[in-house]
Amino acid sequence: MTNPTATVPADLQILFEPIEVGEVTLSNRIVMTGHGTGMAEHHLPSAQHAAYYRERARGGVGMIGMAFPQIHPSSQNVPGEVQAYDPAVVPGLRKIADAVHEYETKIVMQLGHTGRQSSSTWSERPLFAPSSIPCALNREMPKAMEIEDIDELVEAHAVSAVHAREGGFDGVEIHSGYGGYLLASFLSPFSNFREDEYGGSVANRVRFARRALEAVRDAVGRDYLVGMNMQGHDFSPGGLEVSDAKEIAALLTGTGLLDYVVVKGATYYSASQNVPDMQHPKGVWLDLAASLREVVDVPVIAVGRVTDPYAAAQVLRDGGADLIAMTRQHIADPETVTKIRENRLEDLRGCIACNQGCIDRLFKITHTTCVHNPAAGYELELGEGTLVQAPADGGRVVVVGGGPAGMKAAEVCARRGFDTVLLERRERLGGQLRLASSVAGREEIAEVIRHLEVQLEKLGVEVRTGADADHEAVRALAPDHVLVATGSAPGRRIVGNLSHGVEATGLDSERVLDTFEVLERGAAVGEEVLIVDDGEGGWKGIALALQLAEEGKRVHLSTPLPYVGAALGPFTQNKLVPRVAAAGIVRHPFSLLIAVEDEDVVLRTDGEPHRLAGIDTVILAGWHEPVTDLYFDLKPRHGSVRRIGDAVASRTMLESIHEAERVARSV
Numbered sequence: 001m002t003n004p005t006a007t008v009p010a011d012l013q014i015l016f017e018p019i020e021v022g023e024v025t026l027s028n029r030i031v032m033t034g035h036g037t038g039m040a041e042h043h044l045p046s047a048q049h050a051a052y053y054r055e056r057a058r059g060g061v062g063m064i065g066m067a068f069p070q071i072h073p074s075s076q077n078v079p080g081e082v083q084a085y086d087p088a089v090v091p092g093l094r095k096i097a098d099a100v101h102e103y104e105t106k107i108v109m110q111l112g113h114t115g116r117q118s119s120s121t122w123s124e125r126p127l128f129a130p131s132s133i134p135c136a137l138n139r140e141m142p143k144a145m146e147i148e149d150i151d152e153l154v155e156a157h158a159v160s161a162v163h164a165r166e167g168g169f170d171g172v173e174i175h176s177g178y179g180g181y182l183l184a185s186f187l188s189p190f191s192n193f194r195e196d197e198y199g200g201s202v203a204n205r206v207r208f209a210r211r212a213l214e215a216v217r218d219a220v221g222r223d224y225l226v227g228m229n230m231q232g233h234d235f236s237p238g239g240l241e242v243s244d245a246k247e248i249a250a251l252l253t254g255t256g257l258l259d260y261v262v263v264k265g266a267t268y269y270s271a272s273q274n275v276p277d278m279q280h281p282k283g284v285w286l287d288l289a290a291s292l293r294e295v296v297d298v299p300v301i302a303v304g305r306v307t308d309p310y311a312a313a314q315v316l317r318d319g320g321a322d323l324i325a326m327t328r329q330h331i332a333d334p335e336t337v338t339k340i341r342e343n344r345l346e347d348l349r350g351c352i353a354c355n356q357g358c359i360d361r362l363f364k365i366t367h368t369t370c371v372h373n374p375a376a377g378y379e380l381e382l383g384e385g386t387l388v389q390a391p392a393d394g395g396r397v398v399v400v401g402g403g404p405a406g407m408k409a410a411e412v413c414a415r416r417g418f419d420t421v422l423l424e425r426r427e428r429l430g431g432q433l434r435l436a437s438s439v440a441g442r443e444e445i446a447e448v449i450r451h452l453e454v455q456l457e458k459l460g461v462e463v464r465t466g467a468d469a470d471h472e473a474v475r476a477l478a479p480d481h482v483l484v485a486t487g488s489a490p491g492r493r494i495v496g497n498l499s500h501g502v503e504a505t506g507l508d509s510e511r512v513l514d515t516f517e518v519l520e521r522g523a524a525v526g527e528e529v530l531i532v533d534d535g536e537g538g539w540k541g542i543a544l545a546l547q548l549a550e551e552g553k554r555v556h557l558s559t560p561l562p563y564v565g566a567a568l569g570p571f572t573q574n575k576l577v578p579r580v581a582a583a584g585i586v587r588h589p590f591s592l593l594i595a596v597e598d599e600d601v602v603l604r605t606d607g608e609p610h611r612l613a614g615i616d617t618v619i620l621a622g623w624h625e626p627v628t629d630l631y632f633d634l635k636p637r638h639g640s641v642r643r644i645g646d647a648v649a650s651r652t653m654l655e656s657i658h659e660a661e662r663v664a665r666s667v
């Protein structure tokens with residue numbers, strides 16, 4: 001029999017050492033921790049759920065945490081999450097467990113309760129908390145729980161745990177011991193101001209979590225896997241620090257009732273860390289896990305911005321943890337473990353910690369996906385086994401434009417077996433993503449380009465860069481199908497202004513630049529700069545503003561929205577907006593640029609003209625206009641021409657890449 005880890009580089013072998021966790025043996029040390037998926041249908045597990053988890057089990061991950069089943073109606077009761085307290089979930093859970101158990105992977109179900117960090121929008125019930133103090137992010141006044149509420153919630157943990165066991169799951173994970181959620185809010189003096197037996201001393205603050213754990217253990221028995229998410233640090237004023245977290249971890253694991261712990265940090269006060277984006281360092285919570293591991297005698301799962309297998313292996317070798325989570329990495333690439341095992345690291349589709357496709361979408365009350373893995377969350381439509389090969393005489397596809405949409409389309413066409421040619425005007429592939437990744441702090445975006453470049457090469461796509469294609473050049477290639485992905489570009493008007501009925505004047509001034517001129521063509525920027533967001537509210541203007549401020553420029557940032565970055569996810573904003581303030585950037589909310597004059601630059605702020613003197617450079621950093629000339633030239637001349645990505649409408653890489661995948665599948 002061949003050794004399944006024979007191809008694994010020596011430094012990575014440690015990731016493939018089996019480990020006993022409770023009564024369960026995991027075949028490797030890599031975990032995908034629980035993450036809400038929004039995939040339930042009317043609170044019940046769905047076929048999409050099963051497909052999502054099956055694909056990750058097939059990819060070889062050792063253990064999966066399923067989130068975000070709710071243990072009680074008072075928790076975040078969105079229809080896209082499972083109501084674990086309802087016995088009707090059991091058959092659906094069984095389908096998920098069966099799908100995962102087709103492979104060696106184990107699956108645990110989180111027992112979730114969001115506590116005060118929630119919203120009553122769906123439940124129309126009061127939120128639960130130790131004290132009547134609202135969460136800084138969600139700002140809804142909770143009810144200070146009475147003893148009978150606590151008793152009910154203790155029992156609720158047990159009821160849902162039994163459903164997991166009946167559904168064939170390998171275990172349960174008590175979710176809310178971390179992150180400021182229900183049990184964590186009792187554990188921490190940041191949110192617990194009670195004076196009864198559930199507040200004050202550590203023993204009192206631990207009482208609720210301990211009772212919940214005892215109830216779960218009583219309900220499922222000693223032979224069932226029971227873990228807990230734990231806090232390593234609150235990063236919140238007056239909250240838990242590492243020494244407090246160690247004391248609590250020792251008390252809870254000291255009960256002998258837990259089989260493993262997952263260590264994370266933060267509350268919604270420091271919400272950006274809840275799912276740390278690329279503003280946070282890699283390995284953000286690894287030190288916390290290592291600290292708690294000193295005092296607990298059960299396996300510790302470390303997590304937080306780990307995507308590199310060598311970094312993962314190093315954590316285990318250093319004794320920082322027993323298992324290592326690569327959670328969003330598995331959303332981005334369900335085959336992560338297989339690729340490591342087969343020593344195909346260049347094929348890994350790395351998570352870039354943008355949060356746009358995954359956690360941000362949960363805030364929009366839809367399901368998770370990934371910006372550069374369109375199949376994530378759409379496994380039934382786009383997952384393993386759904387790609388239809390081109391007919392034998394499928395012929396040639398010419399893709400024009402080597403940005404994310406064009407690259408993705410070329411990849412998919414080549415996978416389908418088309419003879420594929422990709423033409424790109426610039427000298428390098430990547431389009432606007434390459435510009436975006438050239439801005440300080442946004443470098444990880446380049447991973448999207450790197451991954452696609454490797455795939456195009458492996459698939460034998462003929463890539464011609466520096467190829468400024470017109471319709472004759474395209475026709476000379478005798479394509480059967482043409483996909484136009486010519487992208488978008490900033491124009492000399494402010495698109496966002498037009499939706500407010502305003503057309504700015506003076507934009508032909510030499511003082512006015514756009515992001516392409518600054519980032520690609522290196523145009524000189526003066527000492528005092530106004531960056532204009534026209535309502536897009538995303539990263540473009542902010543990232544550039546931060547970079548220029550870092551370079552010592554005096555930077556203004558205007559937006560018609562109530563604050564800069566208003567279109568970004570709340571976890572991203574939670575760190576980004578204070579960073580903008582700390583960088584000394586002068587913000588002009590509710591403002592539209594209406595004129596660039598010889599001396600002044602004029603904004604319309606709150607409906608009134610607002611003159612800014614001394615601005616050397618104005619940078620337009622808003623919505624783009626699609627580049628469509630080639631498409632409209634080709635359309636009447638060729639039978640099969642389609643456009644994709646920003647060439648249709650200027651959007652983000654998520655829409656471009658997902659659209660490219662779907663269109664390329666339909667050629």
Ligand SMILES: Cc1cc2nc3c(=O)[nH]c(=O)nc-3n(C[C@H](O)[C@H](O)[C@H](O)COP(=O)(O)O)c2cc1C
Pocket residue numbers: 033034035036037067068110175229264274275276303304305306325326327328329358359360362368
């Ligand atoms: C879409 C999404 C939803 C999440 N929901 C949960 C959740 O319900 N429960 C939980 O414990 N953690 C949740 N998390 C946090 C992850 O378990 C993990 O801690 C986080 O993604 C950091 O790990 P990573 O850098 O390896 O992705 C969520 C993360 C994401 C991306």
Ligand code: SF4
Pocket residue numbers: 328329331332350351352353354355356357358359369370371372373
């Ligand atoms: S959307 Fe972004 S953060 Fe989420 S998994 Fe994909 S790359 Fe990672």
